[in-house]
Amino acid sequence: MSENLLELNDVTVSFMARRGGTKTPINAADHVSLSVRRGEIFGLVGESGSGKSTLARLIVGLNSAASGTVVFDGEVLANKKRPRALRRQIQMVFQDPYSSLDPSMTVRQQLTEILKVHDAVSDSQRKAHCEQVFAQVELSPTLLSARPRQMSGGQRQRVAIARALLLSPELLVADEPVSALDVSIQAGIIQLFADLRTRLGVTIFFIAHDLAVVRHLCDRVAVMYMGKIVEEGVTSELFANPRHPYTRALLDSIPRLQPEAHEEIVAPEGEPPSLARLPSGCRFRSRCPFATEKCALEEPPLIDVTSSPDGSLHRAACHYANELEAYVGRSSTV
């Protein structure tokens, strides 16, 4: 049994973008490599268009890779038409439970249908199995007979998680599962993911745009920008010592609750470029305060960060990753 449950090796996912009648291929994910260890919660952060959902859909088999391989549990996965037994092992939780659940069926009907299709448990055990999974997501079994519209947003997202857990997957791919929720409800769902990992040992690939959520939940984090991973590392190390200017820009952009930070909001210049018209060299250079001529000429590879104090793996795709000054951040209260 390998240590890594999931590996993406140099994967590229392309789409055809139509621009004024002509079609150009764009790489929503561009030569991405990453590995997710068994039992960990791996966070993937990035802004819209960074390619994080593209990767999620690739992992569950909803997108195909133009090149590169997806390796799950030591086995190279086919792009599409994966065997049913394998599909059971990788399950997805979507952002909006209202559109990913069937409005006309009760929750019990939806869950039972999945159990039937996969022939997962015997007929007599279905009811008990549904109730057991409901208990795992801390929902009352009485809600099994409810329809999605009769539930609150938080309850619906718990149902969506229950649906994903139904077949006891090894890997849960969660694409922005808390973004649509109110903050008072969001906290409970974040905690639920943490508990599920502890209780069931399930590995979680967690996608978010909210760095605070990722910092709280994930063991390791990768930051994506325009189809590339620009930085990855152990969560505590990456947040304390970000080595890529984009990661720093993201951290600086987050509004803080502390009123001391009131006037200090820092924003990077400009907007993300279009994937069809990327700048040469480093993709972030058009917005980067540290960019030099070298950044226009050479695309920086993901290199090891030498200053990582605890020796944990920390990589950043910046020519100057090891030369940037120590990150101070905005909050002095930590």
Added chain:
Amino acid sequence: MTSTSSEPLLVVEDLCIDVTPVGDKKVVPAVRNVTFQVAAGEAVGLVGESGSGKSLTLRTILGLLPAGVRATGGRVLFEGVDLLKAPKKTLKNLRGTGITMIFQEPMTSLNPITKVGEQIIDAARAKHSWSKSDARDHALRLARHMGVPDAENVLSLYPHELSGGLRQRVMIAAALACRPKLVLCDEPTTALDVTIQAQIIRLLIELKDEFGMSMLYVTHDLAVVAQLCQRLEVMYSGSIVESGLVSELFREPNHPYTQGLVNATPDVDAVVDLLVGIRGNAPTLGNWPEGCAFHPRCDFATEECQSGEFPLRDTGDGRASACIHIDRLHESTRQATP
């Protein structure tokens, strides 16, 4: 901060809004006895989660309530004029020059088949007797002011050709084309990426200081309010439950709901052992509990909280809270943080 001038720019007093759900005859209250003020030059945040009534309150001010929603009581005074009773013409004249609104989704509030430059020009010319070329110059200046790069080119594009951040800048330009005194903001940065959100927040702070506009900012994001606003009104189930200065309110909330929101917000600068949400769910419209609407989810609730009225009461320092157990709330937070 009390208002410096004698009369605040906007006074909302005992505002009540009812909703009649589609295909239903039953009338359901959505906002109850909401009272607050915005002074000239002041930015006030109106914070709450979905269904709290914050957006309806905002929309009432300009008479933009959707069908089936009606203001049934109270007053909305803008420079002393009650907008709830004012004729349509008064409201029409006020829009743009007096009060303007910035929406969450610029794609739906900009006209998709008109070039964005035309839309700013139209907004400007609606109130000024400018020639087209004067208005065009004004639009260009304004767009540059909003940080629109390559403004001349951008203004000749259609909304769908712009990025989300640029669309939001263009909409702000159109909204501010007539130098309004009060800007109503309905979650204008919620749909944006965090780096673009930071740019828009910075822009709004600059514009507010430069033009001396007042701002009423509706959002679910406490941290955005912390950046932008001086004062804050927290809404829950159609009522304001706490109000006060941003700088003090987050340091020591005077209402368990505010405390719960602060605790539930993950902090990017520090990790806590356990992220605590607020238990249960916010009640839906028409199902508000008796007494304090928050009591079924509140750790401090007693029998007293289950019935009666819970109006905002002054707690000193320009702050107010609807909670009757502030002492117990403070005691518990003091114990939690020695």
